[in-house]
Amino acid sequence: xxxxxxxxxxxxxxxxxxxxxxxxxxxxxxxxxxxxxxxxxxxxxxxxxxxxxxxxxxxxxxxxxxxxxxxxxxxxxxxxxxxxxxxxxxxxxxxxxxxxxxxxxxxxxxxxxxxxxxxxxxxxxxxxxxxxxxxxxxxxxxxxxxxxxxxxxxxxxxxxxxxxxxxxxxxx
Amino acid sequence: xxxxxxxxxxxxxxxxxxxxxxxxxxxxxxxxxxxxxxxxxxxxxxxxxxxxxxxxxxxxxxxxxxxxxxxxxxxxxxxxxxxxxxxxxxxxxxxxxxxxxxxxxxxxxxxxxxxxxxxxxxxxxxxxxxxxxxxxxxxxxxxxxxxxxxxxxxxxxxxxxxxxxxxxxxxx
Numbered sequence: 001x002x003x004x005x006x007x008x009x010x011x012x013x014x015x016x017x018x019x020x021x022x023x024x025x026x027x028x029x030x031x032x033x034x035x036x037x038x039x040x041x042x043x044x045x046x047x048x049x050x051x052x053x054x055x056x057x058x059x060x061x062x063x064x065x066x067x068x069x070x071x072x073x074x075x076x077x078x079x080x081x082x083x084x085x086x087x088x089x090x091x092x093x094x095x096x097x098x099x100x101x102x103x104x105x106x107x108x109x110x111x112x113x114x115x116x117x118x119x120x121x122x123x124x125x126x127x128x129x130x131x132x133x134x135x136x137x138x139x140x141x142x143x144x145x146x147x148x149x150x151x152x153x154x155x156x157x158x159x160x161x162x163x164x165x166x167x168x169x170x171x172x
Numbered sequence: 173x174x175x176x177x178x179x180x181x182x183x184x185x186x187x188x189x190x191x192x193x194x195x196x197x198x199x200x201x202x203x204x205x206x207x208x209x210x211x212x213x214x215x216x217x218x219x220x221x222x223x224x225x226x227x228x229x230x231x232x233x234x235x236x237x238x239x240x241x242x243x244x245x246x247x248x249x250x251x252x253x254x255x256x257x258x259x260x261x262x263x264x265x266x267x268x269x270x271x272x273x274x275x276x277x278x279x280x281x282x283x284x285x286x287x288x289x290x291x292x293x294x295x296x297x298x299x300x301x302x303x304x305x306x307x308x309x310x311x312x313x314x315x316x317x318x319x320x321x322x323x324x325x326x327x328x329x330x331x332x333x334x335x336x337x338x339x340x341x342x343x344x
Contacts, residue, residue, distance in 0.1 A: 010215040016237040020289050030286040034246050038254025040275035043182040046258035048251030050243035056228060058255035065188040065263070071222035073256035073329050074206050079220030080252060082210025083230035084245035085341065086218035088288075091237070095290075103212035106344075114202045116260075116326050117192050118267075125331030127338075134344040144343065152341050154288050157245050159297030161332060162339040166299075169257065169324050171316065172278075172306040 011094040043067055064113075074126065077161075078107040081131060084157035089135065092150045098143055102136035129161060183266040215239055236285075246298065249333075250279040253303060256329035261307065264322045270315055274308035301333060 007013070023030045037049045044066035047055035058073055060066025071079065082105040093100050108130045115124035135144055152158065179185070195202045209221045216238035219227035230245055232238025243251065254277040265272050280302045287296035307316055324330060 007215075012215065012234075012237040015234065016289070019235065019237070019285075020291065023286065023289065023291060027286070030284050030289070030291070032283050032285055034244075034250060034281050034283060036243070036247055036250035036254055036279045038251060038258055038277040038279065040258040040262060040272065042262075043179075043184065044259045044262055046255045046275075048243075048248075048254055050247040050251065053243055056243070056248075056251060058251075058258070060259060062184075062187065063191065065184040065191070066259075071208070071220075071225055071228070072206075073252045073259065074332075075208055075222040076220075076228075076248060076252035076255065077329055077332060078206060078208035079210060079222065079228060079230075080245045080248035081339075082208055082220055083218045083248065086210055086212040086230070087216045087232060087238075087245065090212060090214075090216055092290075100212065103218075105210040106207070107210065108205055108207045111204050111206060111328060112202050113191075113204055114195065114199070115331075116328050117188070117195065117202070118264075118322075118326065119192065119195060119202070121325070123331055123335065124326045124328045125333075125335060125337065126328070129337060129339045131339070131341045132344040133341065148341075148343050150290075153293070154290065154296045155341075156283060156288050156296045156298070157249055158339055158341060159287075159295055160246075160249060161297075161337050163295065163297060164336045165297065165301060165333050167253075167301045167303070167330055167334040169303045169305065169320075169327075169330060171320050172304045 009090050009094045009100050011090050013094050016091060045069065074109065074111060078109055081157045081161060082107050084155050085131060085133065085151060088151035088155050089147065092147055096147060098137060098139045098147060100135065100137050104134045106132045181262050181266045181272050183262050185266050188263060217241065246281065246283060250281055253329045253333060254279050256327050257303060257305065257323060260323035260327050261319065264319055268319060270309060270311045270319060272307065272309050276306045278304045
């Protein structure tokens with residue numbers, strides 16, 4: 001990834017700055033609501049729709065009884081974390097004047113299927129998630145460590161996963 | 173969604189049963205590791221890769237400084253939860269002999285952007301997530317409520333979001 005426009009990291013930092021200014025004037029503008037619609041498509045398949053974008057498919061591997069046509073929900077969760085971190089590095093690097101050449105993030109999570117399969121009661125989710133970030137940049141190690149710490153301290157998906165969140169699931 | 177094959181809900185319940193039997197014999201087979209790879213693509217864009225599937229794009233709305241070409245990470249997180257619930261309804265309905273005609277799930281989450289934007293310290297993630305499930309089925313209300321309770325008690329993504337999970341994010 002090389003910077004091909006006059007914008008550092010191709011980030012529209014002026015818009016981010018304008019949003020920050022607007023929130024400083026009207027703090028309630030920081031309160032946002034996000035949404036998605038999911039429809040079951042048969043078997044273990046489903047698709048999620050967000051705003052006007054094309055639906056994104058979901059499935060399970062054949063070993064779990066699916067048709068293996070798409071990433072499964074727990075893999076999607078890892079992808080969401082990685083994408084969130086990518087935005088965080090791009091935003092905070094740009095704000096700090098650091099040019100990024102490349103950012104890649106490898107994610108892994110450990111999951112005991114016993115609860116999902118009804119063999120035990122208890123925690124059905126990930127027991128732990130690990131992300132390893134590789135950054136190609138001319139910045140110093142100290143600059144990259146400061147950038148990294150800022151991203152970890154401000155990641156919406158990272159915080160949603162690492163902290164307990166009220167999740168209400170109701171029949172309509 | 174109608175059942176068009178001899179399989180109830182088009183679910184390969186035999187494979188799920190075989191997996192359960194294998195785990196009962198060898199409990200360590202329940203321990204699974206899932207992974208994803210994310211690469212920054214410039215600006216606030218990135219893409220996640222899972223196994224051999226095509227990369228799935230991620231972006232931010234223009235109001236947040238992105239190019240608005242794809243759902244953003246916190247929307248993807250809602251989609252992952254909805255897709256996980258869809259698998260749960262399909263699996264548990266099939267195990268209970270309940271035919272599903274249609275399952276749709278509407279998801280919403282509240283997020284204060286202040287921490288992500290560096291205006292405050294603290295929680296950058298969702299303050300709460302709500303999912304409303306609509307099921308079209310000939311099953312009784314009591315059957316659907318029992319199904320719902322089972323899905324909520326066994327959802328891998330639901331539990332990952334609602335409980336604190338160790339998330340390690342390291343520079344490589």
